Amino acid sequence: MQLPVLNNATAYKGARKGATRRSFLRKSVAFAGGITAFAAAISPLKDMKNAPARSLEDWFRDHYKELTQEQKDTLFADIAKDVKEQYGVDVTIDQPGPIPGVEYGYALNLSRCNGNRACVHACVKENNQSRSPEIQYIRVVEMPAGTFDLENGSHNFDEALVPKPDHYYMPIQCHQCADPPCVKVCPVEATWQEEDGITVIDYDWCIGCRYCQAACPYWARHFNFADPYIPEEEINPDMAYLSNRPRARGVMEKCHFCLQRTRKGRLPACLEACPTGARKFGNLLDPNSEVSQILRTKRIFVLKEDVGTRPRFFYYFDERTTRNGRGTA
Amino acid sequence: MSVQEDKQQELRLGNSFGWVVAVGFFLLAGWFFLTEPVQDHPLTEPVRVQASIINSGAFRTATPEPPIVVIAGMKQQCNSCHTLFESKQMSPRRLAQHTELTLNHGGNEWCFSCHDTEDRNKLVLPDGEQIGYDRIPELCGKCHGPTYRDWQVGIHGKTLGYWNKEMGEQTRLTCSQCHDPHSPAFPTMQLLPGPNTLRMGEGDANIDRHDHKHNPLRKWQEPKSNPWEEGH
Numbered sequence A: 001m002q003l004p005v006l007n008n009a010t011a012y013k014g015a016r017k018g019a020t021r022r023s024f025l026r027k028s029v030a031f032a033g034g035i036t037a038f039a040a041a042i043s044p045l046k047d048m049k050n051a052p053a054r055s056l057e058d059w060f061r062d063h064y065k066e067l068t069q070e071q072k073d074t075l076f077a078d079i080a081k082d083v084k085e086q087y088g089v090d091v092t093i094d095q096p097g098p099i100p101g102v103e104y105g106y107a108l109n110l111s112r113c114n115g116n117r118a119c120v121h122a123c124v125k126e127n128n129q130s131r132s133p134e135i136q137y138i139r140v141v142e143m144p145a146g147t148f149d150l151e152n153g154s155h156n157f158d159e160a161l162v163p164k165p166d167h168y169y170m171p172i173q174c175h176q177c178a179d180p181p182c183v184k185v186c187p188v189e190a191t192w193q194e195e196d197g198i199t200v201i202d203y204d205w206c207i208g209c210r211y212c213q214a215a216c217p218y219w220a221r222h223f224n225f226a227d228p229y230i231p232e233e234e235i236n237p238d239m240a241y242l243s244n245r246p247r248a249r250g251v252m253e254k255c256h257f258c259l260q261r262t263r264k265g266r267l268p269a270c271l272e273a274c275p276t277g278a279r280k281f282g283n284l285l286d287p288n289s290e291v292s293q294i295l296r297t298k299r300i301f302v303l304k305e306d307v308g309t310r311p312r313f314f315y316y317f318d319e320r321t322t323r324n325g326r327g328t329a
Numbered sequence B: 001m002s003v004q005e006d007k008q009q010e011l012r013l014g015n016s017f018g019w020v021v022a023v024g025f026f027l028l029a030g031w032f033f034l035t036e037p038v039q040d041h042p043l044t045e046p047v048r049v050q051a052s053i054i055n056s057g058a059f060r061t062a063t064p065e066p067p068i069v070v071i072a073g074m075k076q077q078c079n080s081c082h083t084l085f086e087s088k089q090m091s092p093r094r095l096a097q098h099t100e101l102t103l104n105h106g107g108n109e110w111c112f113s114c115h116d117t118e119d120r121n122k123l124v125l126p127d128g129e130q131i132g133y134d135r136i137p138e139l140c141g142k143c144h145g146p147t148y149r150d151w152q153v154g155i156h157g158k159t160l161g162y163w164n165k166e167m168g169e170q171t172r173l174t175c176s177q178c179h180d181p182h183s184p185a186f187p188t189m190q191l192l193p194g195p196n197t198l199r200m201g202e203g204d205a206n207i208d209r210h211d212h213k214h215n216p217l218r219k220w221q222e223p224k225s226n227p228w229e230e231g232h
């Protein structure tokens, strides 16, 4: 009868003793295998053209909100160096903070927008969005007149001339919700709402889980599925950390009301590019601002009001239309 | 078979298994090092949009004050001609001059609703006051009251520069920087390229939105013409 091995102390001891060389071999093989596997795992690093300038401290830093100004400055300088190496362009990176007493609002006149998409491409340029794969923060949806049903809208309109008769155009971008579901679902706090109402993303902190993309009811968030491609000569060198600095593969991005411009008092790029003057931007807390005047005197609505996100992006229309020469005023 | 032999057999097996794994790893590592990295981009050829097409300024050039018109390559003011030649008739008629203008301004079909009969370098308000070209919004507002009031507070029209006037200069465009006073309806215009789904090949452009048949993995195809490239 065969005894269980554990009870046969002598035999077990002998076996161990006799196998010392073998177990050494086995261990070295496992070790070599492990090393090889590690080498294989990090082998993509050898294909990186330039080693990142980021210091080890940058990689193991605290959450952005916990950084001192000094740490931020080092971080920004290191990123600028990286961008210089990758794109050969000298850039400035900073991060303007919210202006006290300012809460941004956007209003868009549906009676004026003619769907020419100038805003889309001005935004791509201003915010260094990937040209391929294509990332665009603004979607312009062509809608048949007389309906608000987005199911009937189309992104793929391609007329020779716009506006198409009996259609209107509804551009959609991040609504900077006052109660943003995207922020609530982020498991790592890589995205948060700032005092002026702009929801920002720390591209270094984002783990790319795409929860926020699923949570946003306005299709505002865009994911970098591959390395972004931006032609060097089209880089906008005027960058901010939480807005238009180049992103990496695997992170989320979205409209941030051009905070690198608006927090320095300027108007957003989409607004300045709009040839019809349909876009209006300003401080909701200032009763004389253009947006406040619109909220007070125009008929406005927000998209998907029923989902309770309380957007800061308002659609309005004129009492009468002069488009195509119809109407009187 | 003794326990010891059994154990040795097991170890031999273990060893050869270890070798297989190790050789596998080595081969894998060799393959990783020898093959070129997969090129991710450009996944699709980007559509280039000329920066100059995106116009972050006025839609059109308004007549300055005092008015300048270019006739036969020479800069002239309205009065350069109108003080030399007298207009024959002061009622609506078909003109032999100014044929480059199309008057398509609704019920407003007479030059002198806006232009002054005496001084052609001036415009005129309904009460007869002569005004310069710099006061065009006032003139337009005489008929387009609601739009004028909207424009005054910034609801209608285009604003450029700074939303915050304390931080920088703000420019409000005036009526004739967007609208042609003789044909004021905003014109239809060419549109800039749409999303990539439009360029994913035959059968994908203008997809019928009711059957979502387009294939996002389809490769980009050269559009029949790209009006947004340089040289067009």
Ligand code: SF4
Residues within 6 Å of the ligand: A173, A174, A175, A176, A177, A180, A181, A182, A183, A199, A215, A216, A217, A218, A219, A220, A221, A254, A309
């Ligand atoms: S629109 Fe979407 S991305 Fe923007 S704040 Fe709201 S939920 Fe977040």
Ligand code: SF4
Residues within 6 Å of the ligand: A185, A186, A187, A188, A189, A190, A191, A201, A205, A206, A207, A208, A209, A210, A211, A212, A213, A251, A252
């Ligand atoms: S994708 Fe990034 S920002 Fe979005 S929820 Fe995940 S970690 Fe947060």
